[in-house]
Amino acid sequence: MKFIDEARIEVIAGDGGNGVASFCREKFRPFGGPDGGDGGRGGSIYAVADRNINTLVDYRFSKLHKARNGENGRGADCYGKGGEDIELRMPVGTLVVDEDDGEIVADLTEHGQRILLARGGEGGWGNIHFKSSTNRAPRQKTDGKEGERRHLRLELKVLADVGLLGMPNAGKSTFITAVSNARPKIADYPFTTLHPNLGMVRVSHEKSFVIADIPGLIEGAAEGAGLGIQFLRHLQRTRLLLHIVDLAPFDNVDPVKEAKAIVKELKKYDESLFEKPRWLVLNKLDVVPENERAKRVKDFIKRFAWKGPVFEISALTRDGCEELVQEIYRYLEQQRLQEQRVEETPQMDQSARGIDSIDPDDPRFKILD
Template identity: 80%
Template sequence: MKFIDEARIEVIAGDGGNGSASMRREKFVPFGGPDGGDGGRGGTVYAIADRNINTLIDYRYARKHIARNGENGRGADCYGKGGDDIVLRMPVGTIITDMESGELIADLTEHGQQVTVAEGGQGGLGNLHFKSSTNRAPRQKTDGKPGQRRMIRLELKVLADVGLLGMPNAGKSTFIASVSNAKPKIADYPFTTLAPNLGVVRVGPSQSFVIADIPGLIEGAAEGAGLGHQFLRHLQRTGLLLHLVDLAPFDEAIDPVAEAKAIVNELTKYDEALYDKPRWLVLNKLDMLDDDSRAKRVADFVKRFKWKGPMFEISALTGQGCEGLIYAIYDHLAKHGAAGRAAEAEELAADPRFREGVAGAAASADEMPRASNDARAQPPDEE
């Protein structure tokens, strides 16, 4: 299914039905009095978060959602039937915004959360409500109120604890496939990932977190190069960013330091808040280097990149170093209170669309490597 994370739709609530002005007329009842019923209320448009949906594709093509109007009131105290409500099911993580006013209507962050998007109109009153001791044959009635009408913008930001950053072919998809239950497309050419992937990483029977992989960035993404900044919004809810760097590129003309600095620059251009998130450096593909060249490349990279934050050396393909990294991530999330999605991760893992994945569950807690206390990455100095 195609991944769609933005949509614009129109929602129209139903109008309330009009009240009725009727008089009771029956044989042997010469003074029956007023018996006009009220109009029914208009249907309301609701939005509900559903964890079984992971894209907004349903709203890319169905652009208008209209609830039914309420029926008019009738005589003999007959009230009009209320209009049927409409429930729009959306992925968890959807932000709903009024396009005209810019008002944030709702942020659907929990499964089953329901909000009113467009309120149905109230039904009008029949003349039954206007009778009194001085007005025994009222002819007054009121019309129903119109339903709310809105143009709204839907924006999906996936819920994840950890986000992956890096150039295309840095090994992000291989890493998330190695440590979680995600099964992304992996190939030896750039931009194999065209949509965000979520994976549940288990570090114990009841300990887990969610990791998100987005398409790679390239220099000039702010100007629309590659896939641009289209998917960076999916990292805004994360508590930690992993910056993956290919330390053994196939093309020797490629400078890993220059590529890493380009990613940091693009992050700054997109959102300062995202740039300020804790960020760890992960040097990948070290299985392609022997021990001597590996140590030299790592030392040269750190020196030129002027990195002072937490750093890990891994091979996503062979799994070397991945176990220690995921335990350090879980420790960091638990320490900073960012592991609140563990229960939700369990629910995701129970979803039949996700396969069970165990990442290093056999390791003991005493053997867990600990991350540095200063998890916030220091920005590299420009040369």
């Protein structure tokens, strides 16, 4: 299946049915009174997150989604039938944006999440609602309201804990194959990876995290060169970025120059993505002679002016990969614990303020001797 991570659609909810002005005309009931029923409600359109879908390809070709209108009311107190709702199933991680005002309509982050995209119009009232002691033969009725119409942009941002950055042929696909269940295409030419790949990394039986690999970035990517820039959105939900560098490129280019180009393009694309926690992973050490490895690593770090965490690995032989995976998991666990503390702190503060704000003179609080 072709990977599609962006689409534009139009959703049109159903209009409400019109109410009707009708009067009872039955035998032995010459003045039966008003009996006009209400119109039915128009169908609404919902987005539903489905983890069994991983692409927006269905919405690339099916752009118009319209719900049925509600039926008009009828006599004999008959109400019109409501239009059926429509559910649009989308991958988990889909962001739905209103193209007219830029408002975020839905952010589907959990399986089964159901968000209203366009509300159906309410049905009109029949004349049965307008009868009174002074108006026994009302001829008033109301028409149904129009359903909402929206032009939407769908953006798929894969949900992953860790994202991989690097030049083409830096070894990202080999690394994700070595540490996870992902099996991307691996070859000795640039841009082997053409779309994002997700892999589940098992640290133990009950401990795991998700890692995402995107096509390699090249210099000028922010201006449209290469493939990776269009997939950078998939790294925006990650907690940690791994910058993988080929320490022994086959074309003898300077790895420091390539690493700086990646950082430059990252900053051009999104400042918040540039400021995400980022670790440096020096790959393909198996190609470097053993007596030169320490010197080459030290020279790279000095010229790159890097002060963050550094890991030396060989994705092909898997040397250093296990230690890196364990460090990633420990880091992610620390981040989750910090987020839990932040969520719990406001509740504790609120309860503390409630205790301090007790007025001793309040008659509700009585001191018992």
